[in-house]
Amino acid sequence: MATNRTFTMIKPDAVANGHIGGILNDIIAGGFKLVAMKYIHLTAETAGNFYAVHKERPFYGDLVSFMTSGPIVAAILEKENAVEDFRTLIGATDPKKADEGTIRNKYAESIEANAVHGSDSDENAAIEGNFFFSQFERF
Numbered sequence: 001m002a003t004n005r006t007f008t009m010i011k012p013d014a015v016a017n018g019h020i021g022g023i024l025n026d027i028i029a030g031g032f033k034l035v036a037m038k039y040i041h042l043t044a045e046t047a048g049n050f051y052a053v054h055k056e057r058p059f060y061g062d063l064v065s066f067m068t069s070g071p072i073v074a075a076i077l078e079k080e081n082a083v084e085d086f087r088t089l090i091g092a093t094d095p096k097k098a099d100e101g102t103i104r105n106k107y108a109e110s111i112e113a114n115a116v117h118g119s120d121s122d123e124n125a126a127i128e129g130n131f132f133f134s135q136f137e138r139f
C-alpha cells in the first residue's frame with residue numbers, strides 16, 4: 001500500500017448516534033478520497049487482535065467491549081500526507097482536548113467512545129488496511 005494512505009474506523013458510538021454522514025462529509029471536505037469502505041460488526045477476537053498493542057493497558061477489556069457494542073464503518077483513505085493530516089482532522093484522543101472543529105471535538109462522547117480511529121504511522125496504516133480489506137476490496 002502506498003504511503004499516502006491511512007486507515008480509519010467510524011466507531012460504534014458515532015454510528016449509533018447517527019454521525020456516519022457527518023463524519024464522511026468532513027473526511028471528504030478535508031481532501032481525502034475513499035479507496036475502500038465497509039460496514040461491519042467486529043467480533044471480540046477481531047477487535048482484540050486489532051488493539052493487541054494495548055493489551056497491557058487498563059482500558060483494554062473495556063475498549064474491546066466498546067468496539068464490539070455495535071457496527072462500525074472501516075475505510076482506507078488517500079491523500080498526500082494522509083496519516084498526519086488525518087490525525088489533525090480527527091483531533092486528540094480525548095475529545096475534551098481535541099481542537100475546535102475536529103471530528104472528535106464535534107462527534108465524540110469520551111476518551112474511549114471517541115468517534116473515530118486514525119492510524120498513527122504509514123506502517124500501521126498499511127497493516128490495518130490489510131487487516132480489514134482483501135486485495136479485491138481496495139484499489
Ligand code: IDP
Binds near residue numbers: 093
Ligand atoms: P488514538 O486512537 O488517538 O491513536 P490510542 O492511545 O492509540 O489513541 O488509543 C486507542 C484507543 O483506545 C483510543 O482511540 C480510545 O478509544 C481508547 N483509549 C485510549 N486511552 C484511553 C483511556 O485512557 N481510557 C479509555 N479508553 C482509552
